[in-house]
Amino acid sequence: MMDDVLRACRMQARSMKRVILPTPILKLRESGNLRKVMDKVQLRKKDFITSIILIAFGIFMILYTLTEIPMKDSWGGVMNVWFVSPGLFPLGVGFLIIIMGIVLCNRAIKDGGAKKFMEDLSRREKDTSGKTLRLLGILLVIVAYVYLYIPRIDYFLSTMLCLMVFISFFYFDRPDFLKKLFTFYLVGCLLFLGLFLMKADKQLNKSFLYTTDGLVFLFFLAFIVYSRVLVHGDGVLKKRWKTTLIMSIVPSLILIPSFKYFLLVPLPVEGAFIELMNIIRYSFR
Amino acid sequence: MLILERIWDFYVTVFFTAFNIENIILLFGSVILGIIFGAMPGLTATLGVGLLTTLTYGISTNAAMITLLGMYVGAVYGGSYGSICVNIPGTAAAAATAMDGYPLACKGEAGRALGLTTTSSFIGTMVGMFFLAVFAPIIATLALQFTSFEFFFLAFFGIMISGGLTGQDLVYKGWISGLIGLFLALIGRDHLQFFPRFTFGISELDGGLEVVPVLIGAFGIPQIIQVIRDQLSIGEAKKFQRVLPELKIISKHITTIVRSALIGVGIGAVPGIGEDIAAWVSYGAAKKASKHPENFGKGEYAGVISCETGNNACIGGAIIPLLTLGIPGSPPAVMLLGALMIHNVTPGPMLSIEHPHFITEMIAILFLASFAMFISGIFLAKQVVKVLRIPPPIFMPVVLTLCVIGSYALGTKVFNLYLMVPVGILAYFMQSMGYPIAPLVIGVILGPMADENLRRALMVSQGSFLPFFTRPVALILFLVIVWMFISQTPFYKRFLGGVKARIFKQE
Structure with a gap:
């Protein structure tokens, strides 16, 4: 008899979407579950935004395919039929992306994601964990390294600067230092961006060889000095600063000659430092 | 006759590889590097294979495969070091190992736990290798009968199943990820009529997205951002004395080993499903079959043995569809596919015709790699654990520079880096919203296969969809x-x- 009751309860619980629990159990589970529910709503809010982007992207794919890719016309002397058209597959993918976007949007609306999105439009949440700044720090380092320095500055110098900045941002493990170093590096990057956008670097390099490399090297030295000033008076941080400096130079010294001289890979920009490496390498041959 | 020929081929390859000093150095070097890579939290087997791929383009295909398979086997096994010694899995594949590995270390049995993981990983790899040897030629022969109709659905099936099984939040998030991968694969000139699609007049996009920078971006950049942003910190590693094979305990758990190995191979053979799922499923099955499931999570030997056998057996399983159908079975296998393409080896049904000895060579390398892993694991465990002391803010920036130079070195094109970064940032944001990354890269890999075969099939049938269903x-x-x-x-x-x-x- 008891087993039957239990089985019936279990079945009812399985079939019901929301089970109303007795107050003590609710109290016990409240803290953990509430957090999960909150996280889920937050996730659905993001899903709602993503779904709109997906639908828009799917529409763009279909419109692009229909307007830019020949479905039936002649192209390059070949008369097309719809089933061999290069637009056939993109059309299908675009269509599926729209369907998935609609499904995701539907789910986000059902789970309260759209509501949360509308609520949050009027108020802005402030990040107290410092994770946003950490994320911005990482993105700044990566974007500056790849788009700003690698195409224009000596590869060895770019790598050394990237390592120095990246390690010192996070190895000191101090949010206030991260803020200061981030601002310092951002200002430096913006100055160089201005220089490159005005194409002043080419003029300078024409007048004096490796001028931009020299300027970036000065920036690298300034960053070292600034970070040293920040850690002044703290024994543990001083030790970390030394490690940071070593770790910005040693991997660059191993990695770059290995690719340049052993794997024979021509580096993106071979400026002052790689020229110096060449002189040293070929003087020992 | 064919079987005897293959066995003979296998022993000849093993003999010539094992008695070539350069190969042995490469094998042990890559296995040890793999163990270190796997042991360090935040560095995955996929990233390891990807980064090493960029270093192998100048060497022979055989040497490249020795290096990459060595890294793959070593990294999958190495993940258990972090799980056992500091309760932080080195790789996702070793997450299940931490459940019982760390409690064992807390009891003062870290050495024994490492001995068990070493031996069970060795057995798991060997079983995976056995299945690769048996099934790869059969599937390759069957796949020769496939036409464009089957290949279109096969490519689509690969993306769908990978998306369906890896989606942690919602299943269709995995599919969306796969569709985004398909879109990325569409960029460039199409392979049948050379018409530029989604290139927006950028000439560098005409050739399509290069696979390796996309793979490195998709797996490397999110990993770097996540580890640094979430401030992953590593505690003091548990101390241990010697690591022994622990054959007595292993022989008591032979049923668990067989079950987990079969699960590992099976899951490995499913496109895009990696070692992590194999380990968890093996762990779950071992717990369900155990007479004392209540002991799981408290330092049960069967828990450690099951997941380590499962994740290493997955390697052989993942290589089966890779070599026979051109569909990678796991994320590191995706990287292997990229490496094979660099070396002008196109995996798929034609592989056994174009390179008749290649599958046997891969089996022989896997065999040697599992021995190298076992020997390195037994003798170098104590030294490897020392790398766990390196804090992530120091090694992650170095990994970034490796990702950058690796992506650049393949085509010596800075444009590859311009691609790698946005793909990486996109992958990071997708991952943080519950979208799995494996279907995205599977989509990039299988996109051209699906596109070409759909159009070829329709060309054959003159626009009729009927053969797809007959x-x-x-x-x-x-x-x-x-x-x-x-x-x-x-x-x-x-x-x-x-x-x-x-x-x-x-x-």
Whole structure:
């Protein structure tokens, strides 16, 4: 008899979407579950935004395919039929992306994601964990390294600067230092961006060889000095600063000659430092 | 005759590889590097294989495969070091190992736990290798009968199943990820008529996205951002004395080993499903079959043995569809595919015709790699654990520079880096919103296969879709794909719930 009751309860619980629990159990589970529910709503809010982007992207794919890719016309002397058209597959993918976007949007609306999105439009949440700044720090380092320095500055110098900045941002493990170093590096990057956008670097390099490399090297030295000033008076941080400096130079010294001289890979920009490496390498041959 | 020939081939390859000093140095070097890579939290087997791929383009295909398989086997095994010694899995594949590995270390049995993981990983790899040897030629022969109709559905099935099984939040998030991968694969000139698609006049995009920078971006950048942003910190490693093979305990758990190895191989053979799922499923199965499931999570030997056997057996399983169908079975296998393409080896049904000895060579390398892993694991465990002391803010920036130079070095094009970064940032944000990354890269890899075969098939049938449903294999694949879609609809779930309720009622 008891087993039957239990089985019936279990079945009812399985079939019901929301089970109303007795107050003590609710109290016990409240803290953990509430957090999960909150996280889920937050996730659905993001899903709602993503779904709109997906639908828009799917529409763009279909419109692009229909307007830019020949479905039936002649192209390059070949008369097309719809089933061999290069637009056939993109059309299908675009269509599926729209369907998935609609499904995701539907789910986000059902789970309260759209509501949360509308609520949050009027108020802005402030990040107290410092994770946003950490994320911005990482993105700044990566974007500056790849788009700003690698195409224009000596590869060895770019790598050394990237390592120095990246390690010192996070190895000191101090949010206030991260803020200061981030601002310092951002200002430096913006100055160089201005220089490159005005194409002043080419003029300078024409007048004096490796001028931009020299300027970036000065920036690298300034960053070292600034970070040293920040850690002044703290024994543990001083030790970390030394490690940071070593770790910005040693991997660059191993990695770059290995690719340049052993794997024979021509580096993106071979400026002052790689020229110096060449002189040293070929003087020992 | 064919079987004897293959066995002979296998022993000849093993002999020539093992007695070549350069190969042995490469093998042990890559296995040890793999163990270190796997042991360090935040560095995955996929990233390891990807980064090493960029260093192998100048060496022979055989040497490249020795290096990459060595890294793959070593990294999957190495993940257990972090799990056991500091309770932080080195790789996702070793997450299940931490459940019982760390409690064992807390009891003062870290050395024994490492001995068990070393031996069970060795056995798991060997079983995976055995299945690769048996099934790869059979599947390759069967795949020769496939035409464009089957290959279109096969490519689509690969993306669908990978998306369906890796989606942690919602199943269709995995599919969306796969569709985004398909879009990325569309960029560039199409392979049949050379018409530029989604290039927006950028000439560098004409050749399409290069696979390796996309793979490194998709797996490397999110990993770097996540580890640094979430401030992953590593505690003091548990101390241990010697690492022994622990054959006595292993022999007591032979059933668990066989079960986990079979699970590992099976999961490995499913496209895009990696070692992590193999380990968890093996762990779950071992717990379910155990007479004392309550001991799991408290330092049960069977827990450690099951997941380590499962994740290493997955390697052989993942290579089966890679070599025979050109569909990678796991994320590190995706990287292997990229490496094979660099070396002008196109995996798929034609592989056994174009390179008749290649599959046997891979089996022989896997065999040697598992021995190298076992020897390195037994003798170098104490030294490897020392790398766990390196804090992530120091090694992650170095990994970034490796990702950058690796992506650049393949085509010596800075444009590759311009691609790698946005793909990486996109992958990071997708991952943080619950979208799995494996289907995205599977989509990038299988996109051209799906596109070309769809159009070729329609060309053959003059625009008729009928052969897609009259050919038995194509029809089965189509029905499975449709079922995967339908199984996610509320209607199907309600229907299934109703059927279950009725069955229970009858009981």
